[in-house]
Amino acid sequence: xxxxLLEIRGLHVHYVTDTDDVQAxxxxxxxxxxxxxxxxxxxxxxxxTTVALSIMQLIPDPPGIILGGEILFKGKNLIYNSDKxxxxxxxxxxxxxxxxxxxxxxxxxxxxxxxAEVVVKHKKLSKKAALEAAAEMLERVGVTRDRLxxxxxxxxxxxxxxxxxxxxxxCSPEILIADEPTTALDVTIQAQVLEIIRHLIRENDMSMIxxxxxxxxxxxxxxxxxxxxxxxxxxxxSVQDVYTHPKHPYTQGLxxxxxxxxxxxxxxxxxxxxxxxxxxLPSGCAFxxxxxxxxxxxxxxAPDMRGTxxxxxxxxxxx
Amino acid sequence: xxxxxxxxxxxxxxxxxxxxLHAVDDVSFSIRRGETLGVVGESGCGKSxxxxxxxxxxxxxxxxxxxxxxxxxxxxxxxxxxxxxxxxIVFQDPxxxxxxxxxxxxxxxxxLRLHHxxxxxxxxxxRVEELMEMVGLSKRAYNLYPHEFDGxxxxxxxxxxxxxxxxxFVVCDEPVSxxxxxxxxxxxxxxxxxxxxxxxxxxxxxxxxxVVKHISDDVVVMYLGQxxxxxxxxxxxxxxxxxxxxxLLSAIPSVNIREKRQRIILKGELxxxxxxxxxxxxxxxxxxxxxxxxxxxxxxRELEPEHFVACHRAEExxxxxxxxxxx
Numbered sequence: 001x002x003x004x005l006l007e008i009r010g011l012h013v014h015y016v017t018d019t020d021d022v023q024a025x026x027x028x029x030x031x032x033x034x035x036x037x038x039x040x041x042x043x044x045x046x047x048x049t050t051v052a053l054s055i056m057q058l059i060p061d062p063p064g065i066i067l068g069g070e071i072l073f074k075g076k077n078l079i080y081n082s083d084k085x086x087x088x089x090x091x092x093x094x095x096x097x098x099x100x101x102x103x104x105x106x107x108x109x110x111x112x113x114x115x116a117e118v119v120v121k122h123k124k125l126s127k128k129a130a131l132e133a134a135a136e137m138l139e140r141v142g143v144t145r146d147r148l149x150x151x152x153x154x155x156x157x158x159x160x161x162x163x164x165x166x167x168x169x170x171c172s173p174e175i176l177i178a179d180e181p182t183t184a185l186d187v188t189i190q191a192q193v194l195e196i197i198r199h200l201i202r203e204n205d206m207s208m209i210x211x212x213x214x215x216x217x218x219x220x221x222x223x224x225x226x227x228x229x230x231x232x233x234x235x236x237x238s239v240q241d242v243y244t245h246p247k248h249p250y251t252q253g254l255x256x257x258x259x260x261x262x263x264x265x266x267x268x269x270x271x272x273x274x275x276x277x278x279x280x281l282p283s284g285c286a287f288x289x290x291x292x293x294x295x296x297x298x299x300x301x302a303p304d305m306r307g308t309x310x311x312x313x314x315x316x317x318x319x
Numbered sequence: 320x321x322x323x324x325x326x327x328x329x330x331x332x333x334x335x336x337x338x339x340l341h342a343v344d345d346v347s348f349s350i351r352r353g354e355t356l357g358v359v360g361e362s363g364c365g366k367s368x369x370x371x372x373x374x375x376x377x378x379x380x381x382x383x384x385x386x387x388x389x390x391x392x393x394x395x396x397x398x399x400x401x402x403x404x405x406x407x408i409v410f411q412d413p414x415x416x417x418x419x420x421x422x423x424x425x426x427x428x429x430x431l432r433l434h435h436x437x438x439x440x441x442x443x444x445x446r447v448e449e450l451m452e453m454v455g456l457s458k459r460a461y462n463l464y465p466h467e468f469d470g471x472x473x474x475x476x477x478x479x480x481x482x483x484x485x486x487x488f489v490v491c492d493e494p495v496s497x498x499x500x501x502x503x504x505x506x507x508x509x510x511x512x513x514x515x516x517x518x519x520x521x522x523x524x525x526x527x528x529x530v531v532k533h534i535s536d537d538v539v540v541m542y543l544g545q546x547x548x549x550x551x552x553x554x555x556x557x558x559x560x561x562x563x564x565x566x567l568l569s570a571i572p573s574v575n576i577r578e579k580r581q582r583i584i585l586k587g588e589l590x591x592x593x594x595x596x597x598x599x600x601x602x603x604x605x606x607x608x609x610x611x612x613x614x615x616x617x618x619x620r621e622l623e624p625e626h627f628v629a630c631h632r633a634e635e636x637x638x639x640x641x642x643x644x645x646x
Contacts, residue, residue, distance in 0.1 A: 044470075045498035071487040110511075186361035186526060187530045195584055213499065216572030220582075235441030244578045255574065259505035259533035262575055263555070267511075268533070271570050274469050 003075035005207055006055070006094075006175060011069035013050050013059060020279045024050040026231035028069070029305070032175065037201060037208045039218035039239070041254075042228035045275055046212045047101075050179045051228075055209075056096050074176075091122045097174035098182040101160035105152040111138075111163050112148035115170060122171045137166040141196050147247045158189035160198065169200060176201070179211045192219060215258065219243060227251050230276055230286035237310035242308040247312040251289045285315070321481065323488060323520045325349035329382035331365075333371045338594040339552075342368040344544035346382075347619070352487075355514065355521040357535030357552070359528055359567070360623040361591055366524045370490040373522065374406055375399045384489070404434050407481040411493035413473035417465040423476055424461045430483045450479040451566070453516075454507060472504035482513065490522045495530060507534060528571055529632070532556055540564050543592050543600040546619065550626040558636050560628045563601050569643075583643045601633065606640050607632050 013025040025047045032038050040048050053059050055071055071078045073093060078086065090096075098104045107112055113132035119125050125133065135145040141162040143155075152160055153286055161181065168176060178197065182190040198221060201208055210221055218225050218239065225242050227235040227250065235248040246252045253271035260266075273290040276282055282289055288298040293316045305311045325339060331343040342365045347644045350356045358366045358458070371377050373384060375391060384391040391402065407430075410416040417426055426467075427447045437443035451460060454475040456548040465473055481489055482507040511534060513519060525531050531538055532552055539549040540561065548561040569583040587604045599617050611631055619629040622637070635641045 036350060043501065158588055184520060187570040188361065188529070188566060189588060190572075191582070191584050194572075203420075214572060215500075215574045217404045219574050219576050239576060243574065253501060257500045259507070259529040260575070261529050261532060261568075261573060262578065268504040268508055270508060271501040272505075274471060274498075274502065 001242065003072060003279055005034045005074060006030075007070070007072040008051070008055070009072070011051065011054060011071065012067040013047075013054055014065055014067055014155060014304070015063040016065055016282075017063050022278045023230055023280050023281055024064075024189055024278060026053070026281070028228075028233055029233070030226055030233065030236075031208060034174075034207055035205055036224065036314050037210060037222045037226040039222035040211045040228065040240055041213065041215060041218055041225060043213060043275055045278060046228040047231040048228055049179055050231075052096065052179055052209065052211055055177060056080065056090060058090075059095075067281045071180045089172065091118065091171045093173055094175040094177065095168040095171065096159075096177040097164055097168045097179060099159060101164055101182055102184065104164050105160060107152055110151055111155065113165070113169050117172050118167055133170060134166070137170050138163065138198070140165045142192070146317050158193065161185060161189075161193055165193070165200075169204070172204060172206075174206060176206055177211070178206045178208060180213070182217065183209070183212070190217075197221070215243075215254065227254070230287065232313060233276065233305075234287070234314070235312045236305070237307075237312075241310040245308075245310075248287075248314050249293055249309065249316070250287050251312075253290075285313075321352055322349040323387065324522075325383075325385040326373070327383045327385075329372065329384065330370075330380040331368055331377060332380045333592060340593050341365075341544045341595055342592065343372060345597075345619075346541075346544075346546050348539055348546065348549055350488075350520055350522065351513070352554070352600050353518050354469075354536040356533055356536040357523045358522060358541060359531050359538060361526060361528065361543035361567075361589065363543075363592065364541040365592070366541050367492055369541070370408065370492050370522055370524050374408055374490055375402070376408075379403055387427035393625050395545075401572050404436075404484045405486050406488040406490070407484070407486040408492060409477050409481050409494045412497050413470055413477050416477055417473060419465055421462055422449070423456070423461050426465070426476060427483055432482060434484050436484055450483055450516075453482070454479045457545065458485040461489040471506055475500065478509070478513070482517070485517075488520045488522070490524070492524045493526070494523075496525065496527065502626045503530070508536065525564070528568065540567065543589060543595065545600060545629065546627075547601065547630070548626075548628045554623075554626050558626075558637070560622060560626065560633045561601075561630050562605050562632075562636060562643075564642075565636070565643065580600070581643065606643065607636070610618070623640055 008028055009028040011025055011028040013023040015024055028051055032082045042048050066079060099162055112131055112134055116130035119130035119133050123150045135148050143159055143162050182193050222239055225239050226233045229250050246255055256269035273288050276286055285303055286303055288294045298315055303313050303315045305313050327347045329343055329346045333340040334340055362368045376459045379392045397568055424447050426451055428443050430612050431443055437446055456475055495506050523534055535552050538552050539546045542563055548564045559568060564581045566585045569581055585604050590603055598614055599612045602612040617629045617631045619627055621627050622633055
């Protein structure tokens with residue numbers, strides 16, 4: 001059977017402590033095709049980062065537990081991999097850019113040393129060759145090679161994020177997971193960084209999962225989009241379909257909450273209430289307490305995904 | 320409408336080891352009563368410092384701040400105390416700006432105590448309950464602590480605290496930046512409602528242009544301590560005249576996938592605000608910069624009625640003679 005590059009099926013992840021059971025991810029199915037850019041969108045606590053960490057096999061344990069599901073990378077289930085195999089997979093197979101460029105670099109190593117370390121570890125090159133590779137990669141993301149011996153504090157926010165992108169791409173991974181890569185940056189710098197990411201993805205024929213809360217960034221970068229709410233994907237489809245015909249009331253609510261640049265002052269229509277507590281999710285559809293179309297069966301049982309290309313998780317035949 | 324606040328040639332410099340940091344450099348504008356002036360710009364452009372200087376939280380280095388006919392820049396700290404009842408601030412981070420050891424009621428009544436607004440405990444309690452209702456907090460919240468609330472509700476507490484003493488003017492420093500979009504929209508709607516109901520005047524600081532466009536009447540764009548463009552919001556978003564404003568607007572990712580927009584990507588990053596010297600501060604990143612731009616600081620001038628811009632080549636930009644190259 002032909003496998004997609006990455007397939008996630010029925011993923012459940014909880015964070016369990018003495019007092020609480022945080023239901024972070026509650027049955028996520030996703031696929032990533034070769035060369036595709038998938039946007040993973042949702043608000044704080046929706047489970048986006050937990051999905052990413054599950055793929056990387058970096059869920060902190062304890063308290064995190066993958067309770068069920070499969071994560072197939074080229075047909076091989078990462079959950080059953082040994083630590084050594086996963087070490088090999090990270091960097092070479094799948095690489096991740098973390099959210100905050102200010103804390104993701106080691107402050108007491110030069111940027112060059114940090115980049116070279118990755119190459120030495122994963123590609124078994126000599127230190128000199130590794131430094132050369134690091135310098136080349138830095139130049140590709142738009143940082144001149146004379147900055148190789150600088151420490152992270154000498155870099156601006158935008159440059160740090162470029163350095164981190166360079167680090168993630170050094171071993172030419174097949175999948176790049178970028179967790180809010182531009183959230184901490186100003187818009188003009190965000191535009192520069194997104195352009196670099198788009199360019200490198202195309203050039204290297206990579207696939208990417210872009211995690212963000214910014215629907216604008218997804219519109220400009222991604223092919224497909226998955227919208228998460230309370231640990232589930234509630235809508236999934238091509239950017240074209242989801243943006244022109246959002247089906248799930250939550251997705252519709254998100255679009256209604258964003259001030260538009262190209263329309264005159266309409267009053268925003270926010271989603272009432274707030275995201276549910278992940279330690280005590282409502283029965284049935286997790287969105288029903290905030291939903292304007294809520295019916296009895298929404299409270300009683302959770303809807304399944306429906307649709308084929310453009311999927312959504314709702315009882316209502318809403319347009 | 321008359322103006323509530325007029326600022327002229329306002330400067331705020333900080334002495335740092337490397338020299339003088341020009342955080343706010345020769346800024347002039349006025350805000351009409353009951354309106355909202357949006358301030359946009361990227362990190363380090365001086366927008367938060369501007370808000371704080373207006374409130375007297377930092378003393379101005381030079382320039383005038385005329386508030387209801389009084390020049391606040393000449394006021395001593397003591398003189399400013401009664402003025403503080405008139406001007407308040409809403410901070411960005413509702414996780415850092417609330418004392419975790421005070422209850423919601425104690426937080427909201429603190430300014431009432433400090434300014435001796437209420438004569439009795441009963442009156443104060445009544446006022447706190449009125450404020451809580453105004454910002455949409457339930458009565459149950461009265462004796463709860465901030466950690467029991469999510470970001471959106473914490474920001475409602477911060478707003479109630481700012482409005483407790485009945486100010487006319489509120490500096491809103493990135494009030495919704497820390498919130499998720501669905502909650503952000505709730506808080507924005509609340510702020511607009513309160514403005515209408517109480518006749519408030521806002522200085523609304525944000526890096527998010529779509530939020531500023533939504534809430535403001537006029538908008539100023541700041542770059543490295545200076546106002547480089549100011550106009551009514553419709554004008555500014557429709558016919559921006561400063562190259563930086565144009566690039567900034569094009570950099571906002573749009574959710575409208577049908578619209579084909581020009582995408583402009585600026586080179587480089589902000590230069591240092593320490594001893595910037597002569598010349599246009601944007602020149603290094605500007606594709607249209609000439610020798611003149613590096614030599615002389617452009618005048619901040621009214622190119623069209625109520626539309627101010629500080630650029631040597633604004634006429635050419637306006638006429639379309641200068642065009643950005645698309646990516």
